[in-house]
Amino acid sequence: MAPLGRAALLLTFGLVSYALIAGSYAAWKRRRRLALSAQNALIAAFPTTLIAAIVLFVALGRRDMTFNYVWAHTSHKLPLAYALSAFWGGQEGSLLLWLLVLTGYAGVAVWLNRHQRELVAWTVPVFGLVAVFFAFMLCFVSSPFKLQPAQADGLGMVPSLQNPYMLAHPPLLYLGYVGLTVPFAFAMGALLSGRTDERWIVATRRWTLAAWTFLGVGQLIGAHWAYVEIGWGGYYAWDPVENAALMPWLAATAFLHSVMIQEKRGMLKVWNMILVALAFNLSLFGTFLTRSGVINSIHSFSKSSIGGWFLGFLVLMVTLSVVLIRWRLPLLKTKTKLESLVSREATFLYNNLLLVALSLTILWGVLYPILSQTVRGEARSVSKPYYDFFLHTFGLPLLLLMGIGPLVAWRKASLRSLGKTFLIPFVAALVTGIALLALGFGSSWPGLLAYTFSAFVAASIVLEFVRGRAAAGGIFRLIGRNRRRYGGYIVHAAILLLAIGVAGSSAYQTIRQQNLQPGQHIKAAGYTLTYLGATGVKGSDYTGFRAHVVVTGHGERFNLDPGENNYGDGASGTNAASIYHDPRSLGDVFTSATLAGGKKDPSRINLTVYVKPLINLIWAAGFLFVAGALIAMWPDAVEQRRLAARYAAGAAPAGI
């Protein structure tokens, strides 16, 4: 079986190399038939990669211990679903997943746009280049098909990874990371071919949106996993590997907004090229960071030799992006100018600058240990206060802009019209701010600001729907008529819920920790938690304990049973946090417990309780986010006809 996998990968390597070399030559010399054959080679690389992937899946499913990869990541008693998920549990499999997703995306994206010959002619070799790197790594550096003498059993999977989230979180992130290659390849294709009009944006808008949605949902699922599983009451730790996914997402968010300006007004062409290159290179950097171990992270994946290769490829891609953009700068000049600092375009520009600033300050924080090592000879790290500071400084204005941007007129907005538009949102914000201050929410000014701004944004979104509904005669008809716009508003509403949930659960949370004997209690935010006693539990491959805690307060009474599970070897355990979702405050009472008395006092526990108001809005935001993104992505016949008409004559789009 392994030789089949290896052969399939070699074939993929050959096909994508051909797509790169023959494709470049054909595009350069304008050989149409050769370009077509390069394109077909790229499309054919997907089935060959799929064969390799199936071989690995089958080996994992059969627990074929002659495969080094299978032995290192699974064991016979590991349930089938987790054994299959080991595909992305290790480095070689992750690389194969990258290549599989990349060739799949590339094949479909190129096929759908095959009629735009000139654009696609140069897009094929760019896809080829990225695929060649991954295929090369898989064939010659880090093969998932390495064999070994058969072993009785494998090493297994870390207990904390044996969680249904393992089936969803990593693949979603890869679908997002790799998806950013599509707009990048088309953008570079546009630069190489000189077709720098809006076609590459139109061709890739939904791809970018899909990649961005996957990346967003993947992160949210990761956050939820950390929250319910790790037992520290948090969901995001500003860890380098978490930041690695957040940075490209922020850059892609900026890109999704600024392309609208290019579509509508023909502006920001250079900026869009820079953003798409930034998003792609950050996603490569994210993969590099996750896999190289150059920076201390709590997600320390096994250190490996591929860091250098990745760094080399990253340098190559950054250089390529910069050189191409610099070379085509004359073609990217725009005729239209920003007319006013108070206009839709301008607010989009501010939004972009803030998003990029946030993304780059995070990058600076991530790179800080390496930079200070180089400059001062001593690695230093920045931590939560640094990131929180910049999240507040750039994130809060961004939140406010979300309410302003969609309502400001294009080109130039008069102050009088602004006053009329924003009267209701402004009053809503003012009332909310004063009310919250009176209720004692002034204890955290970022929290207070976040809520005041949220009221502003919420009012402006509701206003838009109310106004639109009156004109369209029904909310569904309204959404159906302009899916991009109203899908976008729904995504904004989701981000709003996220902001409210994050602010509530961080700025206004209560934490108490104490050692307790049975009968003793602890109080937190109006709840009284009484510890009754602990009992032992036994699962299929673990033993542990559960503490029985009765909680009363806010007119409710419920039981929680936090504890620990210790797996076989006694060396590793996991917290079994116990969480109560309060349907009225939308918050959680989160508890975790450890044994504190040792053998001589086995019923003594250390109980930690977190009362986190509004945290469930974060998870609710995820569903709304997907719904909004799907609406914005849904095929739109009216839009297709309009675009077809615009590009039919091959005329450059007007700057209007």
Add this chain to the structure above:
Amino acid sequence: VGSSPARLVIALSVAAVLAIFVVYTALAGNGVADLTPSSVSGHTGEVMLVGKVVGKPQGNANERVGLHFRLRDIDRATPARVPVVYHGSVPDLFKTGGDIIIEGTLTSGVFVAKPGSLVTKCPDHYAPKKSSQT
């Protein structure tokens, strides 16, 4: 093209970001040193220590005595061992042979950790047989 307001906005924004940056680093300092057990000696002030837990941890992190354990470098077999005393919550993956990140100060040869700063690294590679050897 010279007097486009867009350029003005971008220039002003970049200046603003830089200004915020400078003010932040001036007020809040510039991070703490990342050190390994073999490089920590001689450092005063707060640092971040990254290492592998060796030997059996003693004591209790939730009582006055605190949790006592020793750290060595993760990937190099140097003889350096740093004794650590820690109070606060202990993450579930904390164990002998586990890799951790912890903040604190080195006070007369003992690394006194900041309460609650202990973070374990989550490995993607599970090797139960090896972990008990260290």
